Amino acid sequence: MSKGLPRREDDYSAWYNELVKKADLAENSAVRGCMVIKPYGYSIWEKIQGTLDKMFKDTGHSNAYFPLFIPKSYLSREANHVEGFAKECAVVTHYRLKASEDGKGVIVDPDAKLEEELIVRPTSETVIWNTYKNWIQSYRDLPILINQWANVVRWEMRTRFFLRTTEFLWQEGHTAHETKAEAIEETLKILNVYATFAEEFMAMPVLKGVKTESERFAGAIDTFCIEALMQDGKALQAGTSHFLGQNFAKAFDVKFATKDGGLDLVWGTSWGVSTRLIGGLIMAHSDDNGLVLPPKLAPIQVVIIPIVKDKSQYEIIDEKLSPIIKKMKDRGISVHYDNRDTQKPGWKFAEYELKGVPLRMAVGPRDLDNNTVEIARRDTLTKETFSMDNIDEVVEKLLVEIQNSIYQKAIKYREEHTTEVQTYDEFKEVLNSKGGFVKAHWDGTPETEDKIKQETKATIRCVLLDEKEEVGTCIYSGKPSSKKVVFAKAY
């Protein structure tokens, strides 16, 4: 069934945009670059939030909330930080409207101009470190391990649903530590939380690495990242964890009395993932029929569709299914029983296929006679008939199987689309033919990185954390290199 979706191989970008809209995930709003996240899309975000929030709490973090607005002068305190964000800031300059003279609307009241303009947070390091200054006096006040779920705004010229929007939802962790080693440990701990979440819940394999200087977060010493591969061979940065060194402590004068009686600057980290993950989730698994959601993040894991000849049969089916539904719910399975009589079964089949529900259970009159159900898997599009006895157990097993199966499929895709190359010609050839991750030697200079980017649109996604040292020569400059790095075209 086509659903009117473009096919991925014809126009991947159009396929993505149409899928987001047709599956009721999001739509554009009247404000350029800002989207409306619709209930179905938001319910996926709630699943992501719930899972990550628990992981953060299990690793000792607490949530808090800091102001949406940042005084303009704060942003300037850290030189790299302001350079990175100044060009995409929404600025509040006034705090009142008044009726226009023609009486037909409102205008900005010129008498209500702010003394100092406020920036709608693009990220909260500055406002948070300004607060931490008052919270930290001594080593006894450390570490501080705080996370915030919030909206942020970065004025983007070219936007795309979930992947790049002017306003987006995210979490931002901001931690403060006594020592450099502890801060680095925290940075890597969170990187591992992100990788675990991506792989075990999103079923999306990721590379763990460190960014080059030019791709680093504005104000960080080192940016660690997880990088995933989408089905069009492009990479997606799915999460970042920054070791900030003492940069923000310096900018906001955050010092602490050390154990041995000295005074030292505090060490910091920050880390975040956003609604961008939903874009990754869509692009990693979905097909030309619609979404394919991993069971662990699917708002509906099993949909049950009764097939009746006339309405009177609903009652019999309802009664028969009621204990089965209960048994599944008792196992923690999210079941949706769609017995609306306003839509036909065929319409429902197409709808839930489009929405990526992992399992569809159809029950018709013959099933009632035979004590069976027909189960269709969204990932493989295969159907099989099962006995109703112990169907809850079967469903539970199938959900585990699907979660694992789409993960293995994504790993296989990544393996097939990861290529090591020795020459620049080979590099360009691979990028243009099959895309994906391309590992190559690089001389370590921003100049070479930039030239490769300009000539091929490929960027260095990261240097893998477990990359081996080896003697090599840069594919571009021929200069010596000690490690391969991972290139890709990216979102």
Next chain:
Amino acid sequence: MSKGLPRREDDYSAWYNELVKKADLAENSAVRGCMVIKPYGYSIWEKIQGTLDKMFKDTGHSNAYFPLFIPKSYLSREANHVEGFAKECAVVTHYRLKASEDGKGVIVDPDAKLEEELIVRPTSETVIWNTYKNWIQSYRDLPILINQWANVVRWEMRTRFFLRTTEFLWQEGHTAHETKAEAIEETLKILNVYATFAEEFMAMPVLKGVKTESERFAGAIDTFCIEALMQDGKALQAGTSHFLGQNFAKAFDVKFATKDGGLDLVWGTSWGVSTRLIGGLIMAHSDDNGLVLPPKLAPIQVVIIPIVKDKSQYEIIDEKLSPIIKKMKDRGISVHYDNRDTQKPGWKFAEYELKGVPLRMAVGPRDLDNNTVEIARRDTLTKETFSMDNIDEVVEKLLVEIQNSIYQKAIKYREEHTTEVQTYDEFKEVLNSKGGFVKAHWDGTPETEDKIKQETKATIRCVLLDEKEEVGTCIYSGKPSSKKVVFAKAY
């Protein structure tokens, strides 16, 4: 123990402000009127959110997310709405900063002026109804039952922690219906959800009523509310549910094909509660020693404090308590075992008292010998010794008892501070002596309401939903009145 808190009877307002800061709930930020919600304060909000979110979902609502920014022209579409909010809007006029010429900071880039200014949402009716226009064609698309958890901004001149801040967190429900009756039913359903939440979870009795015209939400036909009474005799509007009639449908041209083939404007509701609830929670129950939290919303329900003579005893106590802690957790009780050796028991006692933890369990060497624990109740400040056997059951019962007990105390306070009066002299006398809710006849005119407000600072909180019709005369004008209304000084 004084904690350095002002006493309520000396300076209620100072007591409240100091309590918010000392109990680590919130603090002021560098941006005027915006607060930082600290982890402990935020964890109370998480409890509130979690409970309400479930109640909304159980009544058929889904969450979604709409943009932070509203085009200025949208706000003008509904005449009353813009009049109500224009004076307190944060306005975004530019989307970029650039380096200042002296190189010492950043300035707003004059070349990056927006064609149309954007308002930071003070509430989202306009942006949401503009979206609903595209979602609703036919009666089959109705009802729409959506809620959003979000931050909003209303530029306030005089702010107070939680009760009135420029930015605050809230939920806003926005529903669309086929008929007037359905919309009114929804408005009242949510009012009852709010009342149930306030009474069963916050242990805070509320009046349910309808606002007078002058206190109505800007753009609503009717505003229903829950009103609580604080310990200083002032009222707090704790939640509102608005019947919008067809006002926003009219403003945004949202029509639907009716069942009988006609075309009609959609009926709407909106409703919200905010971080203001935390202010209510504090002021309803807390005392001169600090917070008193109802067990159902307390982030920590039981704190266990070991009392040892030397550090070697920790191990023995840890071992003894570990199965008890497990048993309590298995019952869903939130237990915090504070075995830090950096703070003394006395310090810990004071700390958790200040933070309103409902039960404190102290375990010393003698308790180990006797197989006992000492339990102190935060609400009554009483102590009692119990056997360790079945202590989980005892704790569970005590938590229920405390929840009920502080609720009964608040009901009693409200009963003692609700007075029916017949004359304006009596009215003023009651307001000045004991405060609280004052029920009196009113002639139904905004003029009288306004004069009473100017002369006494008391406002009409609501007309009770279950108020009886009776013949009477207005305490101010002497004109006829058919119902008593509820007055109070309010936050």
